[in-house]
Amino acid sequence: MRDYYEQRAAEYDATSYEQLLQDPVGARDLDKLEGLIAARTPGRVLDIGCGSGWLTRAIRGDVVAVDQSQSMLRLAAARLPQGVFIHAMAPPLPFADNTFDTALTSHVYGHIESEADRNEFLGETLRVASELIIVEQARPSDHPGSGWEDRPLRDGSRHRIYKRYYTAAALADEVGGRVLLDTASFVVVARKKSAVEQASRQPNLAALESLRSSISSSSRPSGRGRGNCSNRFFPAPSRTSMERPSGLGSPAVRGQSPEQPRSVAGDRPGRRACGRQRGMS
Numbered sequence: 001m002r003d004y005y006e007q008r009a010a011e012y013d014a015t016s017y018e019q020l021l022q023d024p025v026g027a028r029d030l031d032k033l034e035g036l037i038a039a040r041t042p043g044r045v046l047d048i049g050c051g052s053g054w055l056t057r058a059i060r061g062d063v064v065a066v067d068q069s070q071s072m073l074r075l076a077a078a079r080l081p082q083g084v085f086i087h088a089m090a091p092p093l094p095f096a097d098n099t100f101d102t103a104l105t106s107h108v109y110g111h112i113e114s115e116a117d118r119n120e121f122l123g124e125t126l127r128v129a130s131e132l133i134i135v136e137q138a139r140p141s142d143h144p145g146s147g148w149e150d151r152p153l154r155d156g157s158r159h160r161i162y163k164r165y166y167t168a169a170a171l172a173d174e175v176g177g178r179v180l181l182d183t184a185s186f187v188v189v190a191r192k193k194s195a196v197e198q199a200s201r202q203p204n205l206a207a208l209e210s211l212r213s214s215i216s217s218s219s220r221p222s223g224r225g226r227g228n229c230s231n232r233f234f235p236a237p238s239r240t241s242m243e244r245p246s247g248l249g250s251p252a253v254r255g256q257s258p259e260q261p262r263s264v265a266g267d268r269p270g271r272r273a274c275g276r277q278r279g280m281s
C-alpha cells in the first residue's frame with residue numbers, strides 16, 4: 001500500500017474526486033461531504049492519511065496532517081499554506097494525548113484488514129483527539145463488502161489493495177459511533193472519546209499550547225499578510241524514533257527531533273475539473 005499511494009499521488013485527484021464530479025449525484029454528495037467537514041472541524045484538527053489534501057481544504061480549524069506518502073504530503077502541503085504536514089505511518093501517531101479537538105480520517109480506515117489493527121487505529125486516534133470523524137466510500141448494494149482489489153496505475157504497475165466498503169449503519173455499529181452522513185457515494189460517522197477513555201488521559205495542556213503556537217507561528221504574517229505564509233513540512237522521522245516516543249520533540253511532534261521544516265510553495269488548484277467516476281480510495 002505504501003508504494004501504491006506514493007505512485008498514485010500524481011494521478012490521485014484525476015482518478016477519484018475529479019471523476020466523481022462528472023456525475024451529478026457524485027458532485028452533490030461531495031458538496032455535502034465538504035460542507036459537513038467544514039461544519040464539524042473548528043479548533044485543532046488532525047487529518048490522518050490526508051492524501052493530496054482535497055478534503056483537508058474543507059477543514060475549518062488549524063490543520064495538522066499526516067500521511068505515509070511523501071508525494072501525497074507535498075500535494076497537500078501545496079494546497080494548504082497554513083497547514084502542518086508530517087510524514088508518518090499511523091499508528092503510532094506522533095502526538096501527545098489529547099492534542100486535538102477532532103481527528104478526521106477519510107478513506108483510510110477501510111484499508112485496514114484485521115479487526116485488531118482497526119481497533120488499534122481507533123484507539124490511537126482517540127488517544128490524541130476528543131472526537132474521530134471517519135469518512136468511507138459507501139457500499140453499493142451489490143458489493144460483497146470487502147476484499148483484495150487489483151488496482152492498475154497509469155504507469156502500467158498493478159497493485160493488490162485491501163478495501164472495505166460500508167453502509168453508514170454498519171460503520172457506526174463497528175466503531176461505536178453515530179452517523180453524520182449517508183449518501184450513495186460517502187458515509188460519515190463520528191465517534192466521541194468515551195468518558196472512560198477521557199478519564200484515562202490527562203489533557204496535556206503544555207502540548208496543546210505548543211501546538212497552538214507552532215501553528216500560529218507558521219501562519220504568522222511575514223510582512224505581507226497571512227496569505228503569503230509558507231506551510232511547514234516535517235520530513236520523515238526515523239522508524240526507531242517513531243517507535244520510541246519520548247516526549248514532545250517539536251511543538252507538534254512527539255518522539256522525534258524533526259529537521260528544520262521545509263517550506264513547500266504552491267497555488268491552490270481549481271476545485272472542479274474533468275474525468276470519469278471511480279472509487280475514492
Ligand SMILES: C[S@@+](CC[C@H](N)C(=O)[O-])C[C@H]1O[C@@H](n2cnc3c(N)ncnc32)[C@H](O)[C@@H]1O
Pocket residue numbers: 005006048049050051052053054055066067068069072088089090091105106107108111280281
Ligand atoms: C485513499 S487515500 C485518501 C486520501 C484522503 N484522505 C482523501 O480522502 O482523499 C489514503 C491515503 O492515506 C494514506 N495512508 C494510508 N494508511 C495510512 C496510515 N496508516 N498512516 C498514514 N497514512 C496512511 C495513504 O498514503 C494515502 O495518501
